Amino acid sequence: MAERKNLEFDRPGGYAMPTGATAVQRRAAKELVTADIRLFGDQVPVHEPAPDAAATPFLSAAEPDTRLYLGDCRDVLASLPDKGSVDLVFADPPFNWEVPYEGWKDGMPRDAYERFTFDWLDGCIEALAPHGSLWVNIPDDTAAEIVMHLKRRGLTMVNWCVWHFRFGQNRDSSFIMSKVHALYFAKDPNNRRWNPKAILELSDRAAIYGDKRTMAKEEDKGMRVPMDVWYGPYWGRIQGNNAERRNQHHNQLPEVYLERVVLACSNEGDLVLDPFCGSGTTATVARAWKRRSVTVEFSEANARSAWHRITEIGMRRKGRSSGGSTAIAPKRRSLEIDPGLLEFPR
Helix, strand or coil, X not given: CCCXXXXXXXXXXXXXXXXXXXHHHHHHHXXXXXXXXXXXXXXXXXXXXXXXXXXXXXXXXXXXXXXXEECCHHHHHHCCCCCCCEEEEEECCCCCCCCCCCCCCCCCCHHHHHHHHHHHHHHHHHHEEEEEEEEEEECHHHHHHHHHHHHHCCCEEEEEEEEECCCCCCCCCCCCCCEEEEEEEECCCCXXXXXXXXXXXXXXXXXXXXXXXXXXXXXXXXXECCCCEECCCCCCCCCCCCCCCCCCCCCCCCHHHHHHHHHHHCCCCCEEEECCCCCCXXXXXXXXXXXEEEEEEXXXXXXXXXXXXXXXXXXXXXXXXXXXXCCCCCCCXXXXXXXXXXXXXX
């Protein structure tokens, strides 16, 4: 039986239309700044930054402006000359999983790790422009603390996305981990960089169901903004002989992940900040798409390796984060559609 309109609701068309998560998050952002939210890391003293840590970049290049600072990101962020003018922050911090990073202790006591997390998050918030957005890549065990800290700092959650991959580390003691959280926050959700047309992909209506209505749209025929679970070609973990693989770098993110974030949340010429340079993925993608970038790395050896990638190797999979289909069901009905839309760009 077809759904009937409920005319008791004062909504366009007579249908019930719940307010939805976005509007609720915006209201909550105003209320939570006054909440007494206490987390384990609050009992540890705030980090005292070293003065003038960002006085001179360790490495830099022009066209577009690309800078890499060496040191503790908490120190660099405190004295960053671009404070208050960063358009987009993307952070993929250490997970505190005892990874053998060069020179960095990735096994802090839990309260110290949370304090470290709050300190670098606060530095990123201070660096953001009023219209700026902040993304954090983080696993299950710290996602909740980061969300609550950003909410108590007055930021608004726009999306809680998930990066899904098919090759998690095998185990038999629990379900295999196959995701990491991509937390998307904004200082002002009503005034932020947002470019949906830059990240469109083929919709399931077009790819699976052959729904003619999606091809009858005046623009973006058959296309949609990606869903909040991210997967597909080139979205797997970077390992083995992957073309993007950088030796001696841990937990490297795929370029398509950063490409989606950079294209969606910044414009050409904007400034992108990554407080944990690692293998240099953020700056590599930003530079390929004509964004300025500032990154920070604790290890000199990693910094030099990343810089070689950023300035000499460049992005290997430019343009491959959008355009194709991520449908997980077989096609049910044929539809006259441009065959090029069914494939991701090569």
